[in-house]
Every structure is written in C-alpha cells, then in structure tokens.
Amino acid sequence: MRLAGCVVIIDGMKDMLGRGNVISADEALRLLLKGLPEKLPDKIRIPIEHALGMICAEEISSSEDLPHFARSTVDGYAVMAEDTFGASEAMPAYMTLSNEIFMGEKPEIVLSRGRVCKIPTGGMLPAGADSVVMLEYVQNVDETMIEVLRPVVPGENVIQPGEDVRKEEIVIPVGRKIRPQDIGACAGIGITELTVYKRLRASIISSGDEIVPAGALPVMGQVRDINSYVLAAMLSETGAVPLRKGIFRDDYRVLLAAIESSLDDSDLIILSGGTSVGTKDMIAKIIDDIGDPGILFHGVSLKPGKPVIGGIMGKVPVFGLPGHPAAVSVCFDVFIRPVVARLSGLRERFGGHPVNVIKARLAKNVSSSQGREEHIRVIIEEREDGLWAIPVLGKSGLIATLVKADGTFIIPLHINGVEAGEVVEVRLF
Ligand SMILES: Nc1nc2c(c(=O)[nH]1)N[C@H]1C(S)=C(S)[C@@H](COP(=O)(O)OP(=O)(O)OC[C@H]3O[C@@H](n4cnc5c(N)ncnc54)[C@H](O)[C@@H]3O)O[C@H]1N2
Numbered sequence: 001m002r003l004a005g006c007v008v009i010i011d012g013m014k015d016m017l018g019r020g021n022v023i024s025a026d027e028a029l030r031l032l033l034k035g036l037p038e039k040l041p042d043k044i045r046i047p048i049e050h051a052l053g054m055i056c057a058e059e060i061s062s063s064e065d066l067p068h069f070a071r072s073t074v075d076g077y078a079v080m081a082e083d084t085f086g087a088s089e090a091m092p093a094y095m096t097l098s099n100e101i102f103m104g105e106k107p108e109i110v111l112s113r114g115r116v117c118k119i120p121t122g123g124m125l126p127a128g129a130d131s132v133v134m135l136e137y138v139q140n141v142d143e144t145m146i147e148v149l150r151p152v153v154p155g156e157n158v159i160q161p162g163e164d165v166r167k168e169e170i171v172i173p174v175g176r177k178i179r180p181q182d183i184g185a186c187a188g189i190g191i192t193e194l195t196v197y198k199r200l201r202a203s204i205i206s207s208g209d210e211i212v213p214a215g216a217l218p219v220m221g222q223v224r225d226i227n228s229y230v231l232a233a234m235l236s237e238t239g240a241v242p243l244r245k246g247i248f249r250d251d252y253r254v255l256l257a258a259i260e261s262s263l264d265d266s267d268l269i270i271l272s273g274g275t276s277v278g279t280k281d282m283i284a285k286i287i288d289d290i291g292d293p294g295i296l297f298h299g300v301s302l303k304p305g306k307p308v309i310g311g312i313m314g315k316v317p318v319f320g321l322p323g324h325p326a327a328v329s330v331c332f333d334v335f336i337r338p339v340v341a342r343l344s345g346l347r348e349r350f351g352g353h354p355v356n357v358i359k360a361r362l363a364k365n366v367s368s369s370q371g372r373e374e375h376i377r378v379i380i381e382e383r384e385d386g387l388w389a390i391p392v393l394g395k396s397g398l399i400a401t402l403v404k405a406d407g408t409f410i411i412p413l414h415i416n417g418v419e420a421g422e423v424v425e426v427r428l429f
C-alpha cells in the first residue's frame with residue numbers, strides 16, 4: 001500500500017496502519033486540497049430565479065445606472081433646496097404649486113425658482129428640482145400655494161442616478177455563492193440570466209453487511225442506513241447534488257465495482273463505514289488499489305473521526321468516513337465541506353472561517369487528550385446572564401446526540417481541555 005505524506009508527527013499516537021505518526025486534521029486537509037484538480041466545473045446559463053446558491057462563473061457588471069433617474073424617497077414636494085433655506089414654522093417659505101408628478105411618468109415640467117411639484121415616494125424629480133420636502137413639513141395655503149416649514153439641503157430625500165449601482169460597476173464577482181440580494185440586484189439592472197458553474201455531483205456509498213435501507217425492518221444485529229441520508233442532506237446544503245448509490249456488502253469486488261462506476265458520474269465519492277482496522281474493513285485497500293495516487297491519509301488526530309480516509313483517484317477525491325454518525329458529521333465539516341467549496345469554484349469569504357458561529361460560556365469542564373482535535377457537541381442555553389454551551393455527552397455512534405445539539409466547538413490539538421466558564425466559539429449546525 002502506498003501512502004503519501006503523513007507529515008505532522010503527534011507523539012504517542014498511531015495511525016490506522018499502526019505507524020507511530022498520525023497526521024493532524026489541518027495537515028490532512030492541506031494534502032487533500034493540494035492534490036485537487038485545478039479544473040472548475042462546466043458553466044451553464046440559467047434564469048436568475050434558479051440561481052440561488054449557485055456559484056457565479058462570470059463577473060456581472062451593470063450596463064446602466066441604477067436608478068437611471070433621480071428618485072424621491074418620500075411623499076412630499078420637489079423643490080430647489082435654495083428656496084427653502086431659512087424656512088421655519090415661524091417664518092415659512094411660500095411656494096407656488098406646479099403640476100403634480102405621477103409614478104412611472106417622466107415630468108415634462110422644468111421647475112423654476114419659487115415653485116414646487118407634489119411628488120410621490122419613488123417619483124421622478126423634475127428638471128430643476130434637487131430635493132424633496134416631506135409632506136409633514138408643508139401646509140397648504142390654498143389650491144395654488146403651500147408653506148414650507150423646514151429647509152432641505154440639496155440632495156435631501158433623493159436617490160441620485162447611479163447611487164445604487166453605477167454604470168460599469170461590478171455587482172457580482174466570479175466565485176460568489178448567489179444570495180437572494182444578488183438576484184435582486186441582477187433584476188434591478190435588467191440581467192435575467194447568469195452564467196454559473198454546474199453543481200458538483202457527489203456519490204454516496206454506504207458499506208456494511210449489517211446496514212439495511214431506512215424502510216426495512218432490521219433483524220437483530222442489523223441497523224438502518226442513517227449516514228447516506230445525513231450526507232445527502234449535508235451535500236445539498238452546500239449546493240452539490242447527492243447521488244445515493246445504495247448499500248453495498250463488505251466485499252472487495254462489490255465495493256470496487258461500486259466505486260469504479262461512481263468514478264464515471266461523480267466529482268467526488270463519499271463512502272461510509274469500513275474505515276477502521278477490522279478484517280473486513282477493506283475500503284482503504286480498494287482506494288489504494290485504484291490509486292493515482294490513491295490514499296493520502298488514513299487516520300487523523302481527530303475525535304470523532306479518527307479512522308477517516310482521504311484520497312484522490314485520478315481527478316476524483318474520495319472519502320472513507322467512519323460509520324459512526326457523529327464522525328460522519330464532523331468529517332464532513334472538516335474535510336468534505338472545504339473540498340466541495342474548492343471544487344465548485346466558490347471564492348471563500350473571511351479566509352474560509354465558518355460564518356455560522358456564536359460565542360457562549362461553557363457550562364462544564366471538558367477534558368481532551370493532548371494531540372487530538374476534539375469536536376464537542378453542545379446545546380446552547382439562553383440564561384439571564386447570556387448564552388451557555390452545555391456539552392452533549394455520548395458516544396459518536398449515537399445520532400440523537402447530534403439531533404439534541406445545536407452545534408459543536410473545537411478543542412484544538414495541543415489543549416488538554418476547556419474549563420467551565422470559558423468562552424467557546426460554537427459553530428452552529
Ligand atoms: N480496534 C479499533 N477499533 C476501532 C477503532 C480503533 O481505532 N481501533 N476506531 C473506532 C472508531 S473511533 C470508529 S469511528 C469506528 C469506525 O468504524 P468503521 O469506519 O470501520 O465503521 P463500521 O465498523 O462499518 O461502522 C461503525 C458503526 O457505525 C454503524 N454504521 C455504519 N454505517 C452506517 C450507516 N450508513 N448508517 C448508520 N450506521 C452505520 C455500524 O453499524 C457500526 O455500528 O471504529 C471504531 N473501532
């Protein structure tokens with residue numbers, strides 16, 4: 001078996017092949033990212049209403065100013081600001097009413113000194129006007145005249161042409177995950193289609209002689225397939241298309257065939273189960289036999305998730321995830337999420353730091369073995385003195401620990417534990 005680059009040596013820990021050095025999660029991820037193909041997914045054109053969550057593959061700039069006319073932000077009277085200078089309730093400025101302006105219409109009138117036009121919110125300012133006095137600061141004298149009770153400055157209560165988006169300004173950069181407001185901005189500047197990267201396709205292969213479909217009634221010793229559902233849902237959240245390939249026996253040929261056929265239709269392959277050192281756990285062997293280069297690491301100083309396998313077969317990254325559901329979830333966050341981001345063309349924000357994070361005080365001491373990165377599940381409780389993180393104790397084979405928890409915090413590699421009262425950063429699910 002060929003194994004590339006186990007670089008970080010952590011004292012006293014063995015990897016899954018019994019060697020005296022096990023690699024850190026950071027180092028394992030670095031190896032994976034380094035080995036990924038440079039090629040980005042093919043591009044497609046889609047209507048903006050279908051673009052949510054897709055990765056933008058072209059720089060979007062505006063061919064026009066938005067708005068393309070000066071627009072009132074209030075209901076009131078379009079004026080020349082100068083005419084209102086010094087106006088007050090005690091000494092109002094008397095102004096003559098000109099034509100009313102209606103929504104969606106271009107005013108024909110050119111406003112002259114001492115005159116005003118009634119204008120609705122969103123109405124176009126007439127030529128000559130530079131500001132709008134709100135209705136509340138005006139009194140009608142008769143049908144032809146009003147009193148202005150407060151002055152305005154030039155530009156007050158007006159959105160200027162191009163104030164929202166300037167002509168030729170870049171609105172959406174390449175690599176942006178399209179958000180609702182991005183779609184709105186496109187609509188605003190008349191762009192109704194976008195070029196985006198095709199969604200990644202990820203195969204999910206469940207392995208294990210004991211695993212039965214979720215709809216089956218398990219006999220003693222059997223368990224229903226949980227992991228392929230969790231993985232499919234997590235992949236969907238990232239924008240990738242999950243391909244649940246089914247449940248396969250712990251048999252070299254069966255699993256080899258499942259992996260090889262997935263190489264044809266997938267950008268990445270995720271296997272669950274069979275990563276540990278049991279005699280039947282042959283996932284590592286298959287990945288390495290397919291090779292090119294095969295396994296990059298097997299065994300990481302991570303809990304849960306220690307027996308995780310990462311590799312690349314040709315251009316396709318492959319993950320062998322430990323069968324325990326909490327390990328599946330943690331390994332997805334640590335390894336698969338960043339790989340999906342890179343392959344999908346996403347330009348990461350904030351240096352790749354997780355965005356969905358809150359701070360809370362830890363409710364109990366939590367110890368950790370030095371030399372192992374631990375991901376602790378916690379429930380967030382709102383108390384009078386702020387947010388507290390309550391550790392959810394339980395083995396990594398229990399899916400309910402994940403369901404009860406609101407998120408996880410990380411105890412880094414070289415820390416022995418975290419004391420009650422310390423502030424931790426909880427990454428929310
Ligand atoms: N001697 C050692 N034994 C184990 C070690 C070790 O270091 N030395 N590591 C343990 C750790 S940590 C983990 S995690 C597991 C990983 O085991 P495998 O990846 O080989 O997974 P399995 O044995 O196939 O399954 C473990 C467990 O999870 C259940 N499972 C599997 N697939 C699914 C699924 N799709 N849905 C629901 N549940 C699933 C499976 O039935 C097992 O109960 O190894 C430890 N052992």
Ligand code: MOO
Nearest residue numbers: 304305306327396
């Ligand atoms: O790596 Mo295992 O997931 O701790 O049970």
